[in-house]
Amino acid sequence: MMAQGFRLIGESTPRMDGIAKVTGQEVYSSDIHFPNMLHARVLKSPYPHARVKRIDVSEAEKLGAIVVTYREVPDVVYCPRLVSTPEATYKDWRVLTGRPLYVGDPIAAVAAESEEMAQRALEAIDVEFEVLEPSFDPLDSMRPEKTSIHERIMYMGKEIKIENNIACTMEIEQGDVEKGFSEADVVLEREYRTNRRYHCQLEPKTAVVRPEPDGGVTIWTTTQSIHNTRLLIHEIFGIPAGKINVVKTALGGAFGSSIQTNIVVPIAVALALKAHKPVRLAYTREEDLHEHCSYQMIFNLKLGAKRDGKLTAGSLEAILDIGAHQIQAYPLLGCLVGWWVSLYKLPNLRYVGKAVYTNKVPSCAMRGFGNPQITWAVESMMDELAEELGIDPVEFKLLNHVGLGDLFWGQGPTVKSIIKSSGVEEIVRRGAKLIGWDKRPKPGEQRGRYRRGIGFGRGFHTSSAGGPVPGTAVDYTGAMLKVNEDGSFDYITALMDCGGGTLTAHAKIIAEEIGVPLECINIVRSDTQTTLYDVCTHASRGVYAGGMAALQVAREVKRKLLELAARVLDAYPHALKIRPDEERSQGVIYVEGVEGREITIGELASMARHKNWGTIAAVASVRQGSCPPHFTAYFVEVEVDTETGKVRPIRVVAGADVGSVINPKLAEGQIHGGFAMGWSMAILEDTPYDPENGDLMNRGFINNYKLPTPADLVPPDRFTVFFANTYEPTGPLGAKGIGEGALNPVAGAVANAIYNAIGIRFYELPITPIKILKALREREGG
């Protein structure tokens, strides 16, 4: 079913915060400034694993700086991410630490009148460390003789012991795996190793904290969830939640790195409370690189299939390198198996997931939350398996895919729902046609310096962590809508727009539903004190889950408008209609077929004021009862230079099933951005560690980290994006998510394209020129 009869949905509209953004007037948290504000700097561990033996801050204080150390911050062990329920939350963080666990772990912090003075004070702190044995590799870290990174952590209010540096585990078995494999005609088993990527959101993590006269604090920070930031500061500092106000600002990208409250927030709060002055703590890029990264994973994947192409069994052992702390390792173990089993139907399956501590930067969600990693491995193996079976990979994948009517594990074993819309066939078949799939070369057949290949990868992501039962993920959104006296509407939500245009989508949903021009909707700059709770902009939920709250308040306000208008127009509410009047920039309520019986919404709202009928408004707090997948399919053509090992993208065809497309140009933008991130995941990005000093080899340098530049990607005329003709019955006006599905299958498609070009498969990311040259040399000599 397709979205039909919409006025605004499906039309490209400029984002509503766009003028502020193109004129430099948008306010990000790093732009917040107060006249008497202090600037903060953080003292960080130069060692990957150590104990502070002695710390002397007297010289720093003599310089006039405010100093806090690990000894003064509240003795609270917490988890910075509050998306999961307590049953799925392990706590091992402190605001500052005397036992640093990675290079960059914060030990103390200073605030002074200028950044320069703060830096001088920082350098005046005298610290002596006892250096401990570090672990950099999860397999090494698990050896029993290794030093514990955390001896004990907190779970459900109790201390628990950590053995062999294993932070948490999950095991799931369904059917009879051994029997499943014995029934298979072909079984493949491979080890895959992903890279450890860095989000590189363009705005480094920042917090500005202003202490208030009532003992509270106001906070501006880089966050994907203002309410969870408030709850965490309440948990750590005991300030009543009502006195903590987190203000929404624009966010310079996040990609998952601000689902958790960034470490700068509690540090800045501690300093501001001590200084009794506003404090700004803005990380440098180098510090930001030491704040977060993606999860690096090692998979042992095994799949079996019959000659007819049906999969019979699968097993997956996953080892996750989580770095020095848990942000959401346990929920991730659940999501990982969820993504895996929701790609292709496995009648028998076994899963073992282990999350392991290492002395490295803590890992967190990064666009896709494990999905890009496992989809790369599965899509690579499905391609290989198809070849073994002599079946076209497109047909093989369509035959086995999880689709309409099947059970979908949206966000792990506790978040399941039935798939009610699927455009998989449509996007795969159309994509194959557009790229010329049938004409692709045979793998490894080409000779000569430049070799081209076409690869296919498909995947999906959830659209929220909603579901018919509560599960272990919190997922609901609040919305308020009120009618102003001039016929405009104030829309109030805590939901953050990370850049996707999510709030513009909400405004369109509201304007569409009520029947008013889009300019009537005013997105209010809000904060925690004036909004209902929203969990977080993550899990591609902004439009699907958040948009549903917007739709519900729109419906309720519309009902009230019609009821009042019915009194004035002497008609029945259900016989009234609303049409947008672009000239008057507002909606007009009218009686169909009876001329002259009409009133503008502004007139009605003014009348409601004069007659003391009250404000026309609605409030809703909405939980989605489902977590529909949005699907994507990528066909990528690459060119491998066999002399330099460099890979270049030639053409991209991407199909996406996102339900109703609310804003096509912005939706395409998600696909473009997802491709760019997936492309560099496949061939460029990594954060290796120097085993000598335990620090990142690329330190603070983005160029050493290797982000793609505009010259590295394809120009617009070689990038085709199209959308499936679907309508999600549980979504707001038929919409699903898009943000993460836009990325998930890319690395798989690129890896398969490289295979198609040169006939070599790679089981480790990124597929760098050196690896390609080495493999070519091994095979072709020379």
Place this chain on the structure above:
Amino acid sequence: MRIRFKLNGREVEAEVEPNTLLLNLLREQFHLTGAKYGCGIGECGACTVLLDGEPILSCLTLAVEVDGREVTTIEGLAGDGELHPLQRAFLEEGAVQCGFCTPGMILTAKALLEENPNPSEDEIREYLKGNLCRCTGYVNIVKAVKKAAEEMAG
């Protein structure tokens, strides 16, 4: 030290230290926060402003260097409430997501169009190489620059 320069068309003066960075001068003294700190070491282009019409990285430029010269920031681009064609094209083509790279991207694109009023897609991609964007994959940015070029050519 006292410096005098033209900022977005207006003569201004400022008291600066010899090591004050132009980026900090603009953001902290003039409260022009359109130029962003993305890396501080010349790698991302988020701090780009125009110095006598040429794109420069304000995070690597000392404030004293602009003495007697002309600086244009993103705030100075729109004239009399009218958006510059590049700003309009960025909006219309969906070339803005989080928007953190946008000011630098638009100013670099402006310098490109002054040098080369009719650039090809490849020339645009090459010229914008020093401006990183993590959100858009640059596709809509390239489209927007092309569109603005066409519009400016009339």
